[in-house]
Amino acid sequence: MAKKKGRLEFLKMKEDGEKVAWVTAYDFPTAMFAEAAGMDMILVGDSLGMVVMGYSGTIPVTMDECISHCRAVRRGAPNTFIMGDMPFGSYQVSNELAVENAIRFFKEAEVDAVKLEGGRRVEERITAIAESGVLVCGHIGLTPQSSGPMGGFKAQGLTPDSATHVIEDALAVQDAGAYAVLLEAVPPELTEFLHKRLTIPVYSIGAGAPCDGQLIICGDMLGQFQAFTPKFVKKYANVAEVVTNAFKEYVDDVKQGRFPTDEHVYHVKKGCEEEYAVLLKKYTRNPPFML
Numbered sequence: 275m276a277k278k279k280g281r282l283e284f285l286k287m288k289e290d291g292e293k294v295a296w297v298t299a300y301d302f303p304t305a306m307f308a309e310a311a312g313m314d315m316i317l318v319g320d321s322l323g324m325v326v327m328g329y330s331g332t333i334p335v336t337m338d339e340c341i342s343h344c345r346a347v348r349r350g351a352p353n354t355f356i357m358g359d360m361p362f363g364s365y366q367v368s369n370e371l372a373v374e375n376a377i378r379f380f381k382e383a384e385v386d387a388v389k390l391e392g393g394r395r396v397e398e399r400i401t402a403i404a405e406s407g408v409l410v411c412g413h414i415g416l417t418p419q420s421s422g423p424m425g426g427f428k429a430q431g432l433t434p435d436s437a438t439h440v441i442e443d444a445l446a447v448q449d450a451g452a453y454a455v456l457l458e459a460v461p462p463e464l465t466e467f468l469h470k471r472l473t474i475p476v477y478s479i480g481a482g483a484p485c486d487g488q489l490i491i492c493g494d495m496l497g498q499f500q501a502f503t504p505k506f507v508k509k510y511a512n513v514a515e516v517v518t519n520a521f522k523e524y525v526d527d528v529k530q531g532r533f534p535t536d537e538h539v540y541h542v543k544k545g546c547e548e549e550y551a552v553l554l555k556k557y558t559r560n561p562p563f564m565l
Contacts (some may be wrong), residue, residue, distance in 0.1 A: 277353070278353045278354060278355055278386075279314055279315070279355050280355065280386065281409060281453050284314075284355075284453075284454065284475050284486075285474075285475065287314075287475070287486065287487075288474075288475045288486045293486065293487045293488065294314045294315060294475065294477065294486055294487025294488075295312075295313055295314050295315075295487060295488060296313060296314055296315035296316060296317060296357075296477070296487060296488070296489050297313055297316060297317070297489065297490055297491075297492050297495070298316070298317045298318070298319040298321055298322075298325075298489070298490075298491045298492050298493075299316045299317075299318065299347050299350070299351070299492055300318060300319075300322045300325065300326045300343045300346070300347065300492075301326075301343065301346050301347065301350070302346045302347070302349050302350035303350060304347075304350070304492055305346070305347040305348075305349075305350030305351040305354070305356075306350040306351065308350075308351060308354065308492075309350065309351035309352075309353060309354045313351075313354060314354075314355065314487070315354065315355045315356070315357060315487075316347060316351055316354050316355070316356050316357070317356075317357045317359060317389065317489060318340065318343050318344045318347050318356065318357070318358050318359060318383075318385070319359045319491070320332040320335045320340065320359040320360075320361045320362070320418075320419070321359075321418075321491055321493075322335060322339065322340070322343055323335040323339075324499070325491065325492075325493040325498075325499050326343070327339070331418070332361065332362060332418050332419055333362050333419065335361040335362070336361060337361060337364050337375055337378065339361075340358060340359060340360075340361055340364075340379070340383075341358075341378060341379065341382050341383050344356065344358045344379060344382075344383030344384075344385055345382070345383050345384075348383060348384050348385070355386045355387070356384075356385045356386055356387075357385060357386065357387045357388065357389050357411060358379040358383060358385040358387075358388050358389070359388070359389050359390075360372075360375060360376065360379070360388050360389065360390040361419075362419045365390050365396065365399050365403075366396075369398055369399055369402035370402075372390070372399040372402055372403055373402050373403055373406045373408075376388045376403045376406065376408045376410070377406060377408065379408070380407075380408050386409060387408070387409035387410065387411055387453065388403065388408060388409070388410055388411070389410070389411040389412075389413055389456065390403075390410065390411075390412070390413065391413045391414075391417035391418070391419045391420065392412075392413070392414070392417060392420070392443075393412065393414045393439075393440075393442065393443020393444065393446050393447055394442060394443055394446040396412075396450075397446045397447065397449070397450035398450075400412060400447060400450035400451055400452050401450045401451050404450070404451035404452070404453075405451070409453045410451065410452045410453065411452060411453065411454045411455065411456060411477075412443075412444075412447030412448075412450075412452040412454070412455040412456065413455070413456045413458065414440060414443040414444055414447060414455060414456070414457060414458075415429075415430045415431060415440055415457045415458040415459055415460040415481060416428065416429060416430050416458040416459035416460075416480075417458070418458075428459070429459040429460065429461075429480075430458075430459060430460050431460035431461055431464045432460075432461060437460075437461075437464050440457075440460055440464060440468075441464070441467075441468065441471075444457075444468050444471075444472060444476075445471075445472075448472050448473065448474050452474060453474060453475075454474050454475040454476070454477060454486075455468075455472065455474060455475075455476055455477070456477045456478075456479060456489060457476060457477065457478055457479070457481040457485070458478075458479045458480055458481060459479075459480040459481065459504075459506070460481045460482075461481075461482065462481065462482025462483060462484055464481075465478055465481040465482045465484055465485050466482070466484035466485070468485075469484055469485045469486060475487065477489055479491075479506070480504060480505070480506030480507075481506075490507065490508075491507070494507040494509070495507060495508065495509060495510050495511070496509075496510065496511045496512075496513045497509045497510075497511050497512035497513050497514050497515070498513040498514055498517075
């Protein structure tokens with residue numbers, strides 16, 4: 275069984291040019307599959323709001339929901355580095371609230387790190403959490419929790435002015451004490467620059483290949499989440515089609531009487547058949563009763 279990686283291993287991977295592969299997971303079986311596949315990291319993202327809970331976005335996701343899903347993932351992947359995503363409202367109010375909720379992730383769900391969105395505007399929060407002893411990953415570029423002021427779910431850093439904001443955010447995140455930064459939906463030219471400029475690992479979700487590793491949403495890569503598929507996603511399976519077809523076959527089998535068959539049932543224990551028949555006959559003499 276491979277040893278669980280930590281901050282120092284990820285820094286070494288950056289130095290050696292070895293890519294980090296990580297994925298989101300929200301439940302025990304998915305986490306178990308990810309660990310069996312040799313995943314370096316797992317993010318329990320607030321994307322669970324859409325992928326699991328059926329919300330229209332990430333904003334309604336609560337701390338308790340995140341903690342619960344992190345616990346399930348930790349049980350499924352006990353030997354994998356796990357990161358908890360701090361939901362909207364869990365860190366914006368104050369440094370004290372941010373530290374309190376980061377520690378909740380650490381104590382109640384046994385995560386290895388937390389992630390929060392924002393650059394310069396949350397550098398105080400990052401510093402406070404890091405100084406409390408919890409590893410922090412920054413998240414800049416497209417930040418879904420604050421996508422409204424950005425004009426929606428749109429790529430960032432496409433112009434010199436926008437790229438300046440992303441660069442300054444990245445430098446602020448590093449200086450604040452984050453152990454890594456996640457870039458979302460920015461051009462690969464900008465990703466490559468930050469990968470070389472920063473001393474901490476720079477990871478990508480829709481930000482191109484020239485970086486220290488890639489993150490992808492499990493529901494997207496497995497073809498499970500059907501509402502929409504981002505441009506940067508590669509589908510490795512079509513779980514929605516497989517599951518839907520399996521359900522259709524089951525419905526048809528039930529309707530046509532093909533399921534269950536004798537191999538799917540439990541029979542009366544051998545030697546008890548006669549006594550069993552007497553028991554049933556006894557109750558047939560009584561008036562019928564309603565279940």
